[in-house]
Amino acid sequence: MRADTLAQLNAERAARRAAILVTDVADGHQRLVREADIAADPLSETLTAHLVSGKSGLAAAEGRQLFLTVQVPPVRLVVIGAVHISQALAPMAAGLDLAVTVIDPRTAFATPDRFPGVPLVAEWPEAALAGPVPALDRYCAVAALTHDPKIDDPALIAALRAGCFYVGALGSRKTHASRVARLGAAGFTPDDSARIHAPIGLDIGAVSPAEIALSILAQIVATLRRERIRAVP
Incomplete structure (x- = not known):
């Protein structure tokens, strides 16, 4: 994980805000999607489903395998x-x-x-x-x-x-x-x-x-x- 991505993830965790780390399984490319940005994301429907469940897991999008790491503040x-x-x-x-x-x-x-x-x-x-x-x-x-x-x-x-x-x-x-x-x-x-x-x-x-x-x-x-x-x- 890139240092800037990790810093962003830690910042969301410290602020008790949800976020999802999207990792392309094939090439390892990662991007962080904050909860407030999910609605405007191309994967909004898939991201929303994972956020609601609070569970990480694999997802398919545009023929690519992605791993969604869901970070939700402990309730x-x-x-x-x-x-x-x-x-x-x-x-x-x-x-x-x-x-x-x-x-x-x-x-x-x-x-x-x-x-x-x-x-x-x-x-x-x-x-x-x-x-x-x-x-x-x-x-x-x-x-x-x-x-x-x-x-x-x-x-x-x-x-x-x-x-x-x-x-x-x-x-x-x-x-x-x-x-x-x-x-x-x-x-x-x-x-x-x-x-x-x-x-x-x-x-x-x-x-x-x-x-x-x-x-x-x-x-x-x-x-x-x-x-x-x-x-x-």
Whole structure:
């Protein structure tokens, strides 16, 4: 790989932006296609398909074999609330290669015994999300699960401002209506609030914490795939 191409690839990686390295198998020629440039690329359809899947692989174009190396930022899942649903959600998410962080200022809940191997931040969300880890961006999902506005609302506000691809919140429709009113008072429009998946999770009739966690993960994956398609006009 040429030094300038490697530098460009590393710059996209550092900025948590997707990119695809196109390599001609026959002659080794390489070019880098940034996510923002895919729509105008002659291989836009093929590149989009690989970006949506997040998978590298061979592709044929104009009688030539190409290898597409897909670089997609690791998806982060920030869970607000060290609750029973979070205990079930964290290992499931890890199985999908999501980088999970749990935030909860209630130190009695946010303990390594309850979340073995999971990064825990025992701070209020407004403080925790103001730092570099976990930084929120459009490759982040945020699930607010405490049912406590003092904890959930600041996290939802931070997620909406950061443009996270997925924002979900636990609670009934009545609870969410009150949440939307609070967000409106904080300056968010109805369109902003409409980005929040609430009640959180796909409607699978979930009852147990593990079933609710499953419904949340399914919704996150579905949203991620749709958002990757939208990201390429």
